[in-house]
Amino acid sequence: MLENLLATKLHVPRSRRDLLPRPRLTERLDNGLRRKLTIVSAPAGYGKTTALTSWIDHSQLQIAWLSIDEADNELDRFLTYLIAALQHLDDGIGLDVQAALSESRAASIETLLTRLINEVEAVMSEQEHRNQFILVLDDYHLITTQSVHDALNFLLDHLPSAVHLVVAGRSDPPVPISRLRVQGEVTEVRTPELRFTKNEAAAFLNDMMGFALSTEEIAALETRTEGWIASLQLAALSMDGRGDMEAFIADFSGSHRYVIDYLIDEVMSRQPADLQAFLCQTSILDRFSAPLCDATLEITTSRQILGKLEGANLFLIPLDDERHWYRYHHLFANFLGQRLLEADPEHIPELHRRASQWYEAQGLVDEAIQHALAAGDLKNATRLVDQIAADLVARRESNRLLKLINQLPPYLWQEYSMLCIWHAWALLFTGQLEYVEPVLQNAEANQGKALETPISGYVTTVRAYLANQRGDFIKAISLTEKALEQMSDAAPDRITLIFQGAAIIWLGVNHRHLGDLDQARRLFMEAASLNQKAGNIYAALASLEQLADLAMIKGQLHQANEIYGRGKELARKWSDESGKSRGTLLAASGVHQGLGTILYQWNELEGAEHHIRRALKLHELGEVWGRMHSYWMLGYLKQAEGDYKTSYDLLCRAWAIRENITAQQSNISSEPGLEQLSILLSRADPDMAHLLTDAAQRLETRGLKLDNAVDFSSPEDYARESEYSDLVRVLIALDRADETLPLLERLLEAAQSMGRHGDEIRYLILRTLAFYAQGDNNSAMSSLNLALHQAKPEGYVRIFVDEGEAMAALLAKAVSQEIVPDYSAELLAAFPDEVRHAIDFDPELLFTSQPLVEPLSERELEVLRLMADGLKYKEIADKLVISVNTVRHHTRNIYGKLDVNSRAQSVARARDLGLL
């Protein structure tokens, strides 16, 4: 049903079979296809829509049609329908953009439109016949908001060549018409073209309607109506079956009355009273079906009446092919509405109220709310908003919920405790933190008594999240625990599960911030399963991402990879089951970012780029922090590929986003970003070195302690750990490594004691670099030794390689000193050639003969490989078609050259050397 109703906006109005052919218009419109825009502009009743539909029938081109109504003044809604119209071409168009629209902090409109335009272009270029297609925006004059006008102009400026845009309405759309004329890019079809000529009036009245009017009579009618088609149609209706046609024409021609007034009075006076009442009363409905009319008018005969109206040509426009939904011609609807206001104004709210009830019974709550508002029935409107609030929030349509609530008086919605809570939740998720607490307090005050459980638990959950957002983690933990306690006895219905799931994630996040990683891990696991049970996939994915992030901190790359894999699967299943729209696609952004980060660490750059670009594509549509992280990771990646120019551009974007966040949100000093970006940018471009000095100054003014006084077991210092590690990095980059050693010891201690082995590796590497910079090579090598041992089992690569030349020199030393030589050599191989040349190190030597006094022969290598496969001497001999003795001979040589005593040792050594 809902789909039906939406579809009516996208339905190309069917041209009637008994239509007057108007070849001059069709030809004009056809010629217009060579230009990019056609404007069809004339008052109501000049046959704009009819001219377009009969042209479309004739042209056989692909078509996307959007009938605009006043509600499309909301940009999101306009774009949603525009996408739906474009999906007539290909139902894959605009899915991401659609998903972004439902998010609160959406991407810039240009980004979304560019994406959409590119997708249309891609679809059009894939089509075999390279046909044009026509996008029609009908009734565009109803748009009054600048943002939609801007979108239209952007679309027009970037229109793919295969698309022809038609904008029809009662006034001109605000496009630069003079410029378009000069460029020859616009065709205009206006009143003089659209009005009936004398010949067309004659053909219409005599040939189509079957009158036998004289040339003079036709001329009289044409002059009086000035070729206005709607009034000629009404005139025909007035004359139909009338004996005194000459008298009518004479009266009509001589009258000064407004032509439509005159004619509709004539037409209406000839209809039975019940039909007149039907027409007037149904005019409150923007669109209607027989059941809706029955319910609104409390009659049972609507279907017959509608059939009669359609047959009588009484300006009834079918909105679908099945003849379920109709509307009146706008001109006629205005007149009928005016008549109703005149005849029966007290009855109007009641009609709206019944329409609202009918829509509610059909589950079309949106329409029900609109009619309840029109009826002035704010009580029911509030009740209905309360009914859909949970769904809106779960679908991440917080903005829409807020808009609806704004139309309701507070004294009403404050009565609904759940609506207040969802309201507060929506405010939280749209970043309007200061309004959250007043809403909750009002809710409690208006209840006049203490809230019952589990509702009190919901309120406490919202408060806990508020505390969390404000950085008060200790308060957040105690509030969350209280909330969970208040919900502990509740029946596990969906809403309770949603709140419990949310509370447990937040509890986990807060424990994590305070350093209790094990507790956090347990909570995230519980939250993941609880949220999955509640069907709150967003929250389930958030829990999994937290779990994976903890694994990364602990240096468990493989485990993190596995968790992200589970998340990816969950997101995929969700979008398969719930349709690829809404938030379902966006939900996978964090998972892709995580997978990309791990592959990057493993130096699988291609795979990493794939995932991060995917994440960026999704983040571009939604989350601003995520967007910054994606650009940042891509900047890393391009440096790894040696593409410093691109890296620089990407990092600048990340920087711009980051600065924008600073400008818009306060209290985010602890969030990472600018310092690490400064380091990366200075690596990408030596001219950016001043950023490092700036960063150091910034950090030093924040009161960070560079001595033993810092204590990461205290929550205050632990919360600032990332700032401290930024400081260390910046100072090392500024050749002030000696100042960092005391701090590094503290950082290392903290990471070790908490089992944060991922962080530990990072700090060991920094300490190695600091020692090396001081010239303390022994300490550097022993620190590196520890880092290599920690990092080897999980296959870390980039964490070393990204440190550049100094690290390469150290690793070369490690190889020659036989410190984890195989892994060190593998890491060295990942450095770019120029770095290896700079440190005078050739990996080729390493891999083949360097540690060997004498290289293995081809034959010996063959034997070695078969030994590694576990073959016995006899089997090796058979395989190589040589004698067992010869195999023994080769084996002895291999042992000698590799300086080993056993088969197992030789295989291990050969692996170390990269021979296998």
Added chain:
Amino acid sequence: MANEIENSFPTVYEIKIKGHLNHRWDEWLYDLAITHESDGTTTLYGPIPDLTVLHSVLERIRDMNLQLISVNQVEAHPKVNSQTKTEGGEHSD
């Protein structure tokens, strides 16, 4: 000050359209007085508080496909001298 005077005495307009418009439309046309002239035109006359309303009236006229002949501002408050009026006009919207 000029602004307040402007706001307390909305500008009066006289709008001429072709044909005789039924009085039933006055509610739709912001209660402008509808007068039928002998030359077959209708005059809509009355105070219009701001430009938004003027545009809305003109939009209604467009939507009804009434033929617009002229729109004139009428000097209805001689107390406000023309200079004040210009100054006020700059701020009033």
